[in-house]
Amino acid sequence: MRTAKHLFCVRLVAAASLLISCAGRASAQSDYAVIKVDDGGTITGTVKWSGPVPKAPKLPITKDASVCDPESHKVRDLERLEIGSDSGVANTVVFLKDVTKGKAMDLPEAREHLDQKNCRYVPHIMLIPRGGNLDAKSSDPVLHTVHMTGAASNNIPFPMQNQVIAVNLPRNGVVELKCNAGHVWMNAEILIVTHPYYAVTDARGFFKLTDVPPGEYEIEAWHEGWQNMSEESVLDVAAQVRVKRPVYSPPQTWAKKVSVKPGETAEVNFAISAK
Numbered sequence: 164m165r166t167a168k169h170l171f172c173v174r175l176v177a178a179a180s181l182l183i184s185c186a187g188r189a190s191a192q193s194d195y196a197v198i199k200v201d202d203g204g205t206i207t208g209t210v211k212w213s214g215p216v217p218k219a220p221k222l223p224i225t226k227d228a229s230v231c232d233p234e235s236h237k238v239r240d241l242e243r244l245e246i247g248s249d250s251g252v253a254n255t256v257v258f259l260k261d262v263t264k265g266k267a268m269d270l271p272e273a274r275e276h277l278d279q280k281n282c283r284y285v286p287h288i289m290l291i292p293r294g295g296n297l298d299a300k301s302s303d304p305v306l307h308t309v310h311m312t313g314a315a316s317n318n319i320p321f322p323m324q325n326q327v328i329a330v331n332l333p334r335n336g337v338v339e340l341k342c343n344a345g346h347v348w349m350n351a352e353i354l355i356v357t358h359p360y361y362a363v364t365d366a367r368g369f370f371k372l373t374d375v376p377p378g379e380y381e382i383e384a385w386h387e388g389w390q391n392m393s394e395e396s397v398l399d400v401a402a403q404v405r406v407k408r409p410v411y412s413p414p415q416t417w418a419k420k421v422s423v424k425p426g427e428t429a430e431v432n433f434a435i436s437a438k
Contacts, residue, residue: 195358196264203374204423208431210255210368210384212246219244220391222348227305231282239348242287244389251368252435254288256385259360266374268292268359279307279321284340284351288363291355296329306401308343314355318343345399347408352387377425381418384433388412
């Protein structure tokens with residue numbers, strides 16, 4: 164006999180599937196043209212922090228501690244600003260602006276998937292081609308509900324462990340992710356993009372763009388806001404109680420010019436700080 168809990172889970176997943184289906188799967192026409200790139204160049208560089216390092220905001224683990232906090236840290240770093248020992252800034256998105264033609268989409272596959280693991284979004288920054296799917300799942304045996312705002316608006320429950328849900332993202336822009344099931348520290352960002360010349364910096368702040376058609380470009384470094392500006396009262400859909408969740412500061416950007424020559428590597432380094 165099916166239990167009430169099982170039926171509740173089935174209904175949640177069915178509702179999520181309907182919501183995602185209604186979002187549509189038609190991709191808007193892109194202004195970007197795929198061409199054969201002969202003797203393309205490479206752009207490499209780093210993003211480093213300049214000036215005093217801000218205090219990293221943390222929140223207490225207030226729910227599902229056995230899953231969310233298996234090592235009993237009691238608090239969770241929000242991962243909004245990751246600065247290494249050599250001042251390299253991880254999770255900065257570096258990209259070429261206003262590119263109209265170049266190689267075919269080859270975004271890192273790992274950044275087109277989302278896992279909810281120990282009540283964290285992994286990876287923290289995702290890159291999805293416009294009109295493509297984010298393949299999302301939860302490795303946690305507790306309810307998570309992905310709340311999307313920005314270029315996509317969804318509220319997707321994950322009542323079943325390891326079930327993959329494909330979320331179509333037809334409009335380019337930035338999507339902020341938070342959890343509506345009471346795990347108020349969970350946060351991540353998706354950039355829905357129209358061309359492949361995007362990279363996310365690693366723990367050293369390093370990035371690399373390959374097969375760039377020779378020419379003059381503007382290159383931009385984008386970083387999500389890292390300050391907790393205020394709080395919002397939201398409903399924990401699992402416990403049916405109101406909880407306080409952070410509201411973050413807006414993203415910041417830094418731009419430079421770069422000249423890409425055939426078959427050569429251009430270096431661009433960014434020094435970023437609070438504006």
